[in-house]
Each structure stands twice: as structure tokens, then as C-alpha cells.
Amino acid sequence: MYLIQQLLNALQLGSIYALIALGYTMVYGILTMINFAHGDLFMVGAFFCFLAGVSLGLPFVPTMLLSMAGTAMLGVTIERLAYKPLRNAPRVSPIITALGVGLFLENFTLALSPYPKHITPLLDIRVWTVGGVSVSSLQILIIALSVVLMLLLDLYVRRTMVGMAMRAISWDRTTASLMGVPVDGIISVTFAIGAGLGGAAGVMYGLAYPVIDPYMGIMVGWKAFISAVVGGIGSIYGAMLGGFLLGGVEVLVAAYFPSTYRDFVAFSLLLVLLVWKPYGILGKPRPQKV
Amino acid sequence: MKKTALLVAFMSAVAMSFAGCTDTSGPTVKVGVIAELTGDIPAVGASCRNAAELAAKEINDAGGLDLGGKKYKIKLFIEDNAGKADQSASAAQKLITQNDVVAIVGPNASRYAVPASEIAESSKVVLITPWSTTPKTTLDAKTGAPKKYIFRACFTDPFQGRVVARFAMENLKSKKAAVLYDVASEYNKGIAEIFKSAFEEKGGKVVAFETYTTNDKDFSAQLTKIKKAGPDVVFLPNYYSEVPLQVQQAHRLGINVPFIGSDSWGSEELLKLAGKDVEGYYFSTHYAADAATPAATRFIQAYKAKYNSTPDDVAALTYDAFGLLIQAVKSAGKPDRQAVRDALARISGYDGVTGSMQFKEGSGDPIKSAVILQIKNGKFGWFANANP
Numbered sequence: 001m002y003l004i005q006q007l008l009n010a011l012q013l014g015s016i017y018a019l020i021a022l023g024y025t026m027v028y029g030i031l032t033m034i035n036f037a038h039g040d041l042f043m044v045g046a047f048f049c050f051l052a053g054v055s056l057g058l059p060f061v062p063t064m065l066l067s068m069a070g071t072a073m074l075g076v077t078i079e080r081l082a083y084k085p086l087r088n089a090p091r092v093s094p095i096i097t098a099l100g101v102g103l104f105l106e107n108f109t110l111a112l113s114p115y116p117k118h119i120t121p122l123l124d125i126r127v128w129t130v131g132g133v134s135v136s137s138l139q140i141l142i143i144a145l146s147v148v149l150m151l152l153l154d155l156y157v158r159r160t161m162v163g164m165a166m167r168a169i170s171w172d173r174t175t176a177s178l179m180g181v182p183v184d185g186i187i188s189v190t191f192a193i194g195a196g197l198g199g200a201a202g203v204m205y206g207l208a209y210p211v212i213d214p215y216m217g218i219m220v221g222w223k224a225f226i227s228a229v230v231g232g233i234g235s236i237y238g239a240m241l242g243g244f245l246l247g248g249v250e251v252l253v254a255a256y257f258p259s260t261y262r263d264f265v266a267f268s269l270l271l272v273l274l275v276w277k278p279y280g281i282l283g284k285p286r287p288q289k290v
Numbered sequence: 291m292k293k294t295a296l297l298v299a300f301m302s303a304v305a306m307s308f309a310g311c312t313d314t315s316g317p318t319v320k321v322g323v324i325a326e327l328t329g330d331i332p333a334v335g336a337s338c339r340n341a342a343e344l345a346a347k348e349i350n351d352a353g354g355l356d357l358g359g360k361k362y363k364i365k366l367f368i369e370d371n372a373g374k375a376d377q378s379a380s381a382a383q384k385l386i387t388q389n390d391v392v393a394i395v396g397p398n399a400s401r402y403a404v405p406a407s408e409i410a411e412s413s414k415v416v417l418i419t420p421w422s423t424t425p426k427t428t429l430d431a432k433t434g435a436p437k438k439y440i441f442r443a444c445f446t447d448p449f450q451g452r453v454v455a456r457f458a459m460e461n462l463k464s465k466k467a468a469v470l471y472d473v474a475s476e477y478n479k480g481i482a483e484i485f486k487s488a489f490e491e492k493g494g495k496v497v498a499f500e501t502y503t504t505n506d507k508d509f510s511a512q513l514t515k516i517k518k519a520g521p522d523v524v525f526l527p528n529y530y531s532e533v534p535l536q537v538q539q540a541h542r543l544g545i546n547v548p549f550i551g552s553d554s555w556g557s558e559e560l561l562k563l564a565g566k567d568v569e570g571y572y573f574s575t576h577y578a579a580d581a582a583t584p585a586a587t588r589f590i591q592a593y594k595a596k597y598n599s600t601p602d603d604v605a606a607l608t609y610d611a612f613g614l615l616i617q618a619v620k621s622a623g624k625p626d627r628q629a630v631r632d633a634l635a636r637i638s639g640y641d642g643v644t645g646s647m648q649f650k651e652g653s654g655d656p657i658k659s660a661v662i663l664q665i666k667n668g669k670f671g672w673f674a675n676a677n678p
Contacts, residue, residue, distance in 0.1 A: 002514065002518050005514050005543070006510075006511060006514055009508075009510035009511055009514060012510070013508055013510070110328060114327070114328050114332050115332050115333065115559070116330070116332075116531045116559075116563070118534070118562060118563040118565075120565075125542065127541075127542055127544065129544055134542065134543045134544040136542045138542070205507075208508075209507040209508065209535050209539075210534075210535070210538070210563075211507075211531055211532075211534055211535055211563055213330065213531070215330075215505070216505075216507070219505055219506075250511070251510065251511040252511075254511035254512055254515070255511050255514065255515060258501070259500045259501045259502065259511065259512045259515070260473050260501045262502075262511070263503060
């Protein structure tokens with residue numbers, strides 16, 4: 001019973017990490033670049049949720065759609081303004097720019113909203129107790145919505161022309177462009193999807209933990225990044241696996257050991273995992289073709 | 291050539307903008323304020339700044355402080371520590387060396403007050419913290435001896451932790467308590483441990499003693515563990531931005547026992563962020579706005595008139611910190627750091643907005659009463675007094 005309760009907690013946390021990790025992995029897969037501003041895009045998503053759901057008073061579905069759309073557009077804008085000019089620059093430059101964009105987003109939001117904001121419940125949360133295990137409708141919503149989004153993404157990447165173009169660009173950008181693939185457009189779509197998923201995660205996080213502040217994206221962003229790396233950066237399934245793995249380890253460590261050791265044990269386990277599988281669990285080494 | 295010309299023009303513009311900062315209105319007593327204006331607990335910083343400005347304005351509107359025949363105005367230098375320990379220390383440094391203040395009021399949260407106090411102590415500048423209750427703020431980290439330049443306007447946690455433990459046992463008839471606290475934060479950790487030893491001393495049992503780290507938002511694992519241990523009361527000595535999340539998550543997991551808190555709950559923001567989830571719960575704090583003495587009532591009315599909100603405990607304590615400081619400066623006769631410190635150390639009793647405080651010889655920690663407040667109908671209400 002206790003274990004089942006903790007597993008539910010782990011699934012909820014893991015879903016959110018997985019959704020954010022997808023954003024990291026997609027951008028890395030297509031551009032070989034870590035978008036360190038992604039955690040802050042997640043934070044912006046949560047603030048869009050506040051604007052739409054609390055300030056404008058919209059119900060849940062329009063709030064979710066607007067937040068995802070808003071974050072997606074922001075992601076595309078950032079790509080066009082900050083990352084596109086550096087596409088052929090040394091690898092370090094886009095990373096530093098990404099950190100800068102992240103800082104900009106945090107402080108811009110801080111300037112607009114210095115106080116933590118409260119998200120009033122957009123949904124009626126019902127709690128069912130089944131044999132000692134408390135399940136809330138919010139938990140089920142988060143887990144279900146995340147799984148649905150991940151399945152949709154997987155279908156999109158594997159079964160559509162745009163998805164095929166994304167995979168082509170991630171294999172070999174130059175040749176893909178020679179073959180007539182509109183590289184800039186596809187990269188924008190990738191950012192839009194990645195950011196949109198981050199925005200969705202932000203909304204769900206805002207519903208589950210309704211106090212939002214401009215720095216909330218930092219820790220969560222790092223954890224999602226680690227999930228993506230452990231799962232295999234560049235692999236969509238890897239990001240999902242990594243997210244649930246990290247969520248599971250965090251919750252189960254706190255469940256069975258003194259909770260003070262939670263982060264220590266969780267990250268040590270991940271270090272060990274990376275030593276055993278340096279490219280991540282589902283990652284593949286990228287051969288340099290000469 | 292063009293670049294240098296531009297640079298020179300820019301620098302002279304910057305330099306000229308500082309010209310407006312010279313003080314042209316007579317002698318001043320410079321007081322520094324370090325407040326958490328941004329970061330995770332901005333409501334605390336705002337209360338502190340508001341009360342400081344109110345205190346300074348009251349003195350200045352009456353013509354200023356009379357020191358040796360001359361009228362001195364109070365000039366405030368307000369620094370934001372952005373909710374960071376290192377910025378608290380650098381703010382203290384700036385106030386001491388650049389702004390040349392006579393004394394510093396603040397920071398408020400213990401985890402920021404301790405680093406600032408180290409800087410003030412080594413620079414031999416008085417620092418009065420309005421709200422930091424951890425004993426470490428006024429004790430030297432290496433020797434454990436009391437610091438000479440650090441004072442506070444509030445009671446300390448060894449007293450507060452026992453107050454909460456006694457309240458839980460006697461009023462709530464609790465025998466099994468659980469605690470969830472931030473292990474990375476000075477104040478939360480200190481008072482949690484004091485509560486635990488006080489509760490167990492009285493014969494109770496602490497069935498769960500769970501931790502998290504600052505800025506964590508998900509407490510489901512720890513709360514599930516607490517639920518399993520079956521407590522009859524849960525103690526959450528955490529800040530106003532964290533408690534709402536903890537209580538909401540606990541309710542969703544089916545934990546329906548009373549929750550109790552400590553003075554970190556005291557902000558109105560807690561009520562805004564938590565809503566109905568904290569209805570009926572109790573916490574210990576420094577003063578009750580609805581059970582005020584005449585002096586307190588005057589302060590509350592002045593604060594309400596200027597800021598349109600009821601002052602919380604941080605505001606009241608900051609006002610008292612200024613009261614103590616002003617009394618010391620008057621008694622010293624001049625805005626000299628050492629003289630002010632010696633005068634402050636000589637104060638043995640002070641009646642402030644937050645009650646009367648007694649200072650023992652050589653200690654910067656006042657002996658004061660605490661109050662227990664209950665959250666009823668979405669408002670803080672006085673419930674009981676707790677005397678030392």
C-alpha cells in the first residue's frame with residue numbers, strides 16, 4: 001500500500017521531468033546543442049498558466065492550449081534571435097547564449113512579478129482513497145496527459161513528413177538541406193514542439209504545486225536535463241525513460257531512506273549509471289564520418 | 291577615437307548622475323537596512339522596508355534626533371539581499387565601507403542574518419536583526435561566545451521551540467508529532483531540533499522527522515512517510531511560500547490532523563497562497579495585531595494609514611529594532627559606531643510594539659513573551675500568550 005502510494009507519487013513527478021526532458025533531447029538531437037534556457041521556458045509556461053487561468057479566468061483546456069502555444073512561440077522566437085546566428089559558431093557559443101537567455105527570462109519575469117504567485121485551482125480535484133492509497137484526480141490527469149503527449153510526439157516523429165525531416169536533419173544536416181529539406185523551418189518546428197511540451201509541463205506543475213516564482217525552472221530544468229542525458233540524449237524514448245527513472249529514484253529514496261539523503265543518493269545512482277553507460281541508457285554514440 | 295569619445299561621454303554622464311546624491315540637508319545618522327526584497331520571501335523584505343521607512347519618517351517629521359544640541363535626520367540605505375546568503379554578506383560590506391552607516395537593521399531570515407552578522411561583527415558595526423530567531427546569529431561560530439555587536443529584537447528559538455512543544459502537548463493533547471522541515475536552512479533546522487527534544491522531554495514521541503531542501507516543491511514522498519507513521523499533529527516550521535504547498539499536498543494524501551507552525555508563518559501572504567487549507571491551524575509568533583497594547587495600536591494605525599495593510603510580525607519587530615537603535619543613539623549622544631554599540635549593550639529593558647523585552651548583561655538576545663495565533667475565517671487571530 002505504502003509502496004503503491006509512493007509509486008504514484010513517482011509517476012507524477014517522473015511525468016513532469018519526462019515532458020521537460022523531451023524538449024532538451026529534441027533540440028540536442030537536431031542541433032547537437034543543449035538549450036539551457038529550456039528550464040526557464042518551463043517556468044514561463046507556468047506563468048502563462050497563471051496569466052490565462054487566474055488573471056483572465058479561463059478554464060483548464062483553453063489555459064493549457066494557450067500556455068503551450070505561448071511557450072512554443074517564445075521558443076521559436078528565442079531560436080530565431082539567439083541561436084540561429086550562431087549555428088556555425090564553435091560549440092561553446094550557443095551554450096553560453098542559452099545560459100544568457102535563461103538568465104534573461106528569469107530576471108524579466110522577476111521584474112514583472114517579484115512575489116511568488118498562487119494559481120487558484122482550475123480543476124475540481126477529487127481524492128479517492130482505495131484501500132489506504134490516496135489517489136487524486138490531478139495525479140491521474142498529469143500522468144495520463146503526459147503519456148498521451150509523449151505518444152503523440154512519438155507518432156509525429158515516426159509517421160509524418162515533418163518528423164522524417166527532423167530525423168534526417170539530426171542524421172546529417174548538410175545533406176538533408178541538399179536534398180531539399182527546409183532546414184530552418186524544421187528547426188523552428190522542433191523548437192516549437194519542445195517548448196510547447198515544456199509549457200504543458202509548466203501548466204501541470206503549476207496545478208500540482210500552485211506556488212510559482214521566477215526561479216522555479218532552475219532546479220527542475222537541471223533535473224530534467226540530467227534525465228535526458230541518463231536516458232540517452234538525442235533519443236525521445238531515452239528522455240521519457242530518464243524522466244520516469246529520475247522521478248522514481250527521487251521518490252523511492254525518500255520513501256525508504258532518511259529523506260535528507262534523497263538528492264545525494266539519487267544523483268550518485270545516476271553518476272554510476274552514466275559510468276556504466278556513458279551515452280545514456282538508450283543513447284547511441286555519434287560516429288564522426290570522415 | 292570615436293569609441294573612446296563615446297566611452298568618456300558615457301562615464302561623465304554616469305559620474306554626473308551621482309552628483310544628485312550628495313546630502314545637502316544637515317547632519318544625518320546613517321542607518322543601513324538589509325531586506326529580502328526579491329527572492330523566495332519578498333513579503334518579509336517588504337514589511338521590513340516599510341516599517342524602517344515609517345520609523346525613519348516619524349523621527350524626521352518631528353525634526354530629527356536631538357544629539358548634543360544639533361538635530362540629526364535619519365538617512366536610510368536600503369539594500370536587497372535577493373534571498374541569497376552571499377548577497378547578504380556583500381550588502382553588509384557595502385553598507386559598512388561604502389555608505390559608512392552607524393548600524394545595520396536586518397536581514398530577517400536566519401539563513402541570511404548569520405552571514406551578514408559575521409561581516410558586521412568583524413567590522414565592529416552594530417547589527418540588529420528584527421526577525422532572526424536562531425541562536426547562531428548572536429553566537430560566535432567558533433567559540434560559542436556571544437557576539438559583541440549583534441543584537442536582535444525578537445525571542446530566540448530555544449524558547450520558541452519549547453513554546454510550540456508545550457502548546458502541542460497541553461492544548462492539542464498531542465502525543466505523537468511529526469515534523470517536516472528544510473534541512474538546508476538555519477532557522478527551520480534549528481527550531482525543528484529544539485521542538486523534537488522539547489517534545490520528547492515532556493514524554494511525547496516524534497514519530498516522523500522528515501526533511502527537504504530549500505526550493506523543493508514536491509513533498510509527496512516525505513508526506514507519504516509521515517502519513518504512514520500516524521502522527522496526531524504535524525509541525526511545519528517553514529516559510530510562508532512553502533507551507534501552502536506542504537499543507538495542500540498533505541491534504542491530497544489524506545493527512546487530516548492539525549498542522550502547527552512557528553513564526554515563519556506570520557505573513558499575510560501565507561493566507562493568500564494557502565486559502566482554506568490552513569483554516570483552524572495554530573502557530574507561534576511575536577505579536578498579535580488584534581490583541582494590541584496602546585503603543586502597538588498606534589503603530590498599527592500609522593502603518594495602515596501609510597501602506598494600507600496590517601503590519602505583520604516582521605514589520606512590528608523592525609519598528610522595535612529601530613526603537614532600540616534610536617534609544618541607543620540618543621543615549622550615546624553621537625552617531626559613532628562604538629558609542630552606539632556600548633549604549634545599546636547598556637539597555638536592560640525596552641517596551642516596544644511587540645511587548646516588553648529584558649536584556650541580560652552581555653547578551654544581545656531579549657527575553658520576551660510569545661503569542662499563539664490561530665487562523666480563523668482566513669485571518670490571524672490571537673489565541674494565547676506564552677510567557678518565558
